Amino acid sequence: MTSPTNHSANDSQRLDCIGIGLGPFNLSIAALADKVKTELSTRFLERKAYFSWHPGLLLSDAKMQTSFLKDLVTAVDPTSPYSFLNYLVTQRKFYPFCASGQSVISRLEFSDYLAWTAHQLPNAQFDCDVQNIEFHDDHFSVTTENETFTSQHLVIGTGMQPHVPDCIQGLVSDTCFHASELALRAPDLTGKRVAIIGGGQTGADIFQHSFDQHFGKPAHIEWITRRANIEQLDEGCFTDQYFMPDYVDQFYQLDSANKQKEVSHQKLASDGVTSDCLQNIYRSLYHDKYVLRNPSWWKISPHQTLISSRKQNGQYQLDIEHGLSKQRQTITADVVILCTGFNHDLPKCLESIKPQMHTDEHDRMALSSDYCLQWKGMGKNNIYIVNSGTDNHGIAEPQLSLAAWRAAKIINHLAQHKVYELSDNDNIIDWGDLSFKHEKHLAAVSSL
Ligand SMILES: Cc1cc2nc3c(=O)[nH]c(=O)nc-3n(C[C@H](O)[C@H](O)[C@H](O)COP(=O)(O)OP(=O)(O)OC[C@H]3O[C@@H](n4cnc5c(N)ncnc54)[C@H](O)[C@@H]3O)c2cc1C
CATH class of the missing domain: 3.50.50.60 (FAD/NAD(P)-binding domain)
Structure with missing residues (x-):
């Protein structure tokens, strides 16, 4: 060195x-x-x-x-x-x-x-x-x-890097922006119709923040997600095994098709919303709707995908499609916050x-x-x-x-030496040998 x-x-x-x-x-x-x-x-x-x-x-x-x-x-x-x-x-x-x-x-x-x-x-x-x-x-x-x-x-x-879907790229502005800029922009949402796009942790945080009126009281908040529901982070102790060194070492041995399969099964272990956050939101909504009996000023819409958008008379027209019924509708917003992830x-x-x-x-x-x-x-x-x-x-x-x-x-x-001891953890789960044995696979296929 x-x-x-x-x-x-x-x-x-x-x-x-x-x-x-x-x-x-x-x-x-x-x-x-x-x-x-x-x-x-x-x-x-x-x-x-x-x-x-x-x-x-x-x-x-x-x-x-x-x-x-x-x-x-x-x-x-x-x-x-x-x-x-x-x-x-x-x-x-x-x-x-x-x-x-x-x-x-x-x-x-x-x-x-x-x-x-x-x-x-x-x-x-x-x-x-x-x-x-x-x-x-x-x-x-x-x-x-x-x-x-x-x-x-x-x-x-x-x-x-913030991900902005193609169908709304052309509209990015002071009133239509990626969530990663929210606190820096500190928008005044008072009296505005706000659309929050994306149902992960960021969408949940921003829905709660807007509902709690940290940026003024919006006239209406609509939270749209293409997910089937507002989904909870999978925080179980067995799920936690994926976040341990021995699993990562084993996972690394997999071939790329199996890696993709494994990761897609595990989506909610990283992309869900914490149970604390969901409980807080749900209790706030319950109180607002069933105790205070406020007139409707928010809406949560799962299974909805943003498919196109345009600006008309100073407002955003957002076309969304239902994942099951394929019904399309258009919602109107003054402010659009894109909680659409990162690349x-x-x-x-x-x-x-x-x-x-x-x-x-x-x-x-x-x-x-x-x-x-x-x-x-x-x-x-x-x-x-x-x-x-x-x-x-x-x-x-x-x-x-x-x-x-x-x-x-x-x-x-x-x-090039052990500065830090990275001992193998003796864990609860035995993942088996995950290394993809190409020759064994071929032998098994040819004997069919
Ligand atoms: C809102 C949010 C909350 C999260 N909360 C959690 C959590 O609770 N638990 C968890 O496990 N994970 C969490 N994550 C996921 C992950 O831990 C974070 O995204 C984390 O910040 C990733 O760290 P990073 O160092 O890769 O990147 P970043 O934090 O994005 O840092 C990258 C840095 O590189 C700098 N940079 C970029 N290009 C250059 C350049 N050319 N020259 C010099 N500097 C450059 C940037 O300015 C930036 O400071 C969260 C992610 C987000 C978005």
């Missing part, structure tokens, strides 16, 4: 590894790399001026989907100074926190913990928008607006590497079990990718549950 490098701003600097993006996933790697900073020089470049975690969705009442124990470090290094518990102690709120009896904390508090970590780390650098990455012989050149860095390896943690696109700064990548038959990037992108230079110059979608490592990939474990795995691979 190259020797550690100091932080003078303008020189070209050679590092062992540069991280692009500083969301929770690269932050976990940055925090765990701090322990081995004398042997592994790293720098994590973030385009924002300071740390923030999905700031447009940091609604005051939104809760985490995962335990605070699944923080940046605890699962692999509970004595790390960057644990959530150390945050509580140093912020002098450990005892009040315990007394609150919370099992699920607010996103605001988790975000504050992440920022507390990010701004202590010597290897985090803000205001650095990585615009281009080039590969030369044995190193990468990483260019931001003001600096060029040189590194042997990269770890890409640039997150996901896992390759970041633009990696364009020059793209022709040298190995992709599968669906043009998807392939990663090794250690999260290295399979490309021409893999081995000597690795490009680790976190949060690349579910195709390679499965359902846990976009979640926080295994972020610390994955980060430790990447650090071990970078350092």
Whole structure:
């Protein structure tokens, strides 16, 4: 490995590894790399001026989907100074926190913990928008607006990009926008007809926030989802087995068709709405309709897919189709909030590497079990990718549950020795040998 490098701003600097993006996933790697900073020089470049975690969705009442124990470090290094518990102690709120009896904390508090970590780390650098990455012989050149860095390896943690359906792309504006911008826009919904499109956790959070009148009292709220109902997150203890290292290791061995099948069975383990959130919404609706007997001012419409849209006389006309009856109708809205998820696109700064990548038959990037992108230079110059979608490592990939474990795995691979012990858990479920035996399969088919 190259020797550690100091932080003078303008020189070209050679590092062992540069991280692009500083969301929770690269932050976990940055925090765990701090322990081995004398042997592994790293720098994590973030385009924002300071740390923030999905700031447009940091609604005051939104809760985490995962335990605070699944923080940046605890699962692999509970004595790390960057644990959530150390945050509580140093912020002098450990005892009040315990007394609150919370099992699920607010996103605001988790975000504050992440920022507390990010701004202590010597290897985090803000205001650095990585615009281009080039590969030369044995190193990468990483260019931001003001600096060029040189590194042997990269770890890409640039997150996901908001998904806007084609049928409404042309209407995106101040009054028709992706949910990821909501809190930053802080729209005044007073007296407006509001359409919320999408039935996952974000749709639920925004429905509740609008219903609770945090942005003024809307005249009407319609919450549309193509799902068959408002569906609960599957949080069962057996479901939790999918978010454990041994399952991810086993899942990785599957062939791509079986991987897809497994992930589609597991959809609600990551895309449902927490039971707490659903209970709160349901109780609010019950109180409004059956106790206060308010005239109807909200509607929840499952099985409805947005198929086309247009703007007429200053209002949005949204054509929706029922998934079962195929009946079509048009709803009218003044404000449309798109809770339509995120895409896992390759970041633009990696364009020059793209022709040298190995992709599968669906043009998807392939990663090794250690999260290295399979490309021409893999081995000597690795490009680790976190949060690349579910195709390679499965359902846990976009979640926080295994972020610390994955980060430790990447650090071990970078350092080429066991910095962190990743013992095999002896788990409740025996998944069997999931590796696809091509020869056995062929033998079985030919003997039919
Ligand atoms: C609202 C919301 C709530 C969630 N809650 C939970 C939860 O409770 N539990 C759970 O397990 N999962 C949750 N998730 C899923 C997941 O944990 C988060 O999406 C998480 O933020 C993913 O982290 P990340 O580091 O991959 O990406 P991000 O958090 O998106 O961070 C990526 C960073 O990269 C930076 N960046 C991008 N391009 C560049 C560039 N070219 N140069 C420099 N910087 C760049 C961006 O500015 C950004 O800061 C949630 C997701 C959302 C959207």
